[in-house]
Amino acid sequence: MDVVVLETPPLGDRSYLVHDGSVAFVVDPQRDHDRMEAAARDAGVRITHVAETHLHNDYLTGGLALARAVGAEYLVSADDEVEYERTGVRDGDVLAVGDLEVLVVATPGHTHNHLSYVVRHDGREAVFSGGSLLYGSVGRTDLIAPADTEPLTRHQYRSARRLTEVAGEGAQLYPTHGFGSFCSSGPASGAQSSTLGEQRRTNHALTDDDEDHFVRELIAGLTAYPSYYAHMGPQNRRGPGSPDLSVPEPLDGAELARRLEAGEWVVDLRNRVAFASEHLKGSVSFEYGDGSSFTTFLGWTLPYGDRITLVGSREDVEKAVRDLSRIGIDGPDAALGERPADLAPGAPTDTIPRVGWAEVAEALKAGGETVLDVRREDEYATSHVEGAVNLPLHDLLTRHRELPEGRLWVHCASGYRSGVAASLLRRLGRDVVQVDAEYDQAGFAGVPVAAGNS
Incomplete structure (x- = not known):
């Protein structure tokens, strides 16, 4: 059994390609599923199953679009109400994916119908825990409704412990959240890999034997989370399509100046030092950088659904288009270039000390x-x-x-x-x-x- 990890640092999430050398099982793919298809090609394997641990609240899934693109079965909790055809799976189901055995385990807590997947092959085990058991903590439990938070936190406590009962201490743990994602809660460790045995010794969900104390502490530690999360679940229930990741045709200077004058959102992707030195008056600074919090902070700060015009180099615009598609901000316009005087000749500029x-x-x-x-x-x-x-x-x-x-x-x-x-x-x-x-x-x-x- 081989596990290929696909990182999405701007959102703090991971997706996984698990294979036996011939066929593959995918867990929680991001919306830009071309990355997962490329990973399968590089590994020389065929994707036959695509699985969701839960209906995500922090990003749009690429699961449905990927499954359709490669002709795979799409596994989603049978208890989740969705508007597309899928293979509904429940606790205790066992699936054969080539030589891999996949056990479905109900692990409610992060969401009501959350699932984890235990994959076994040649005496080895791997646990794909989604937003359930993370490295050092668990997924947050307050994303559904205030009245559900305490019951979900109790479920989360019990679900984490159940995973240690259905898989051995040597099982590798592969969570989706916990690498900077606002879907994680508690004292996440920052570790890059772990086993169930290690988590039994270090994870507060497994070391705190007082459930009431755990519930109080976890809920008290929950902080604000991005407002765009409210739009992710409903779109994931409808089934997102494949995104258009092409770089848009650049606007001319006159149109860019008109949008600035009209008060539209013109987002400058350059580093904040360059922006402060000189920028088009009325534009806003969201510095782009690989692994930065660009996606989260833009989606959290600007009104969701308003038209956005990106300003920056072709490389940064191309990457920003991909990043924004993951949270459902599709089809931004763009003006390509890095000198304000060239982008909109004659338009007023400004500086910030x-x-x-x-x-x-x-x-x-x-x-x-x-x-x-x-x-x-x-x-x-x-x-x-x-x-x-x-x-x-x-x-x-x-x-x-x-x-x-x-x-x-x-x-x-x-x-x-x-x-x-x-x-x-x-x-x-x-x-x-x-x-x-x-x-x-x-x-x-x-x-x-x-x-x-x-």
């Missing part, structure tokens, strides 16, 4: 300045600049009128979110300074910091 913590310390000593912290509320509660106003990036567009008048010194944890926030506020006509620095260096620069909610 960038500073480090030393400049913030000096400004605070002088007095009369407002520091805006755009991290999540839980991050702010752990530690923050004394006197700073907290308004998370994902709430900025709907709550910006709550901010005090005057100049805003905008910071986050690393500089990425502060770059986005500063561009949004500048677009709204605010006087902003972007603090492009790591938050954990603030105290060393003489900026007063406070712990807790003081």
Whole structure:
């Protein structure tokens, strides 16, 4: 049995191709399923089964489109209501995939009808746990409805333990979430591989013998999650089609200028330093980079469904189109190029001051300045600049009128979110300074910091 891992770092998820050298079983493929087809070709195997552990809330699946493209069976929980034909599977079902034996295990918790798959071959076992048992933690349990959170958390606790009963300690564990995904919860370990035996010794769902304590602790630790999640489940029930990943025909300068003037979302993909130095007035900064949080923060911050125009190099636009398709943002327009003067000749440009913590310390000593912290509320509660106003990036567009008048010194944890926030506020006509620095260096620069909610 060989397992090919396909990483999707922007969303913190993994997909898997499991094969016996001839035929393959796919688990939780992303919407851009051409990657999985390429992996099968590289391995010289034929995909006969495509399986979902659950109806995902953080991305659009490529499972249905992949199964249709390669003529495979599409395995989805028989208890999930979907609008397409599938092979419904339930707890205890055993499937033959070439020489592989696949046992279906009900592991509710992350969703009501969540499944895991135990694959056996030549004395080896592998557990594909989706959003159930993760490395060091479990999938979050609050994505369905508030009233369901506690019951699902109790299911999650029991499901994690059940997996250790149906597979041995030496079984390799392959979760879908837990690599930066907001679908994970609790103290995820950051490990890249693990076994059930290792998890029995280190995972709080397996080491905490008090279910009530586990439930309280997990629910108390749940933080905000992206607003676009609300759109993923319904679309996955309908069955997403294959995305169009082609680079759009570039807009001309006049049309780009018109969209800026009309207040449409023009997204600059260049790094935030270049954006701050000069950008088309009214555009917003979502720096693109492999493995960055571009997809999550754009989908979380901008109104879902609004038209988007991407501005950047052909390479970055092509990658951004692929990334955005995974959360259902299809068919963005584009203007190709990296110099504002070339993109829309004659259109007004703007700049944003960038500073480090030393400049913030000096400004605070002088007095009369407002520091805006755009991290999540839980991050702010752990530690923050004394006197700073907290308004998370994902709430900025709907709550910006709550901010005090005057100049805003905008910071986050690393500089990425502060770059986005500063561009949004500048677009709204605010006087902003972007603090492009790591938050954990603030105290060393003489900026007063406070712990807790003081």
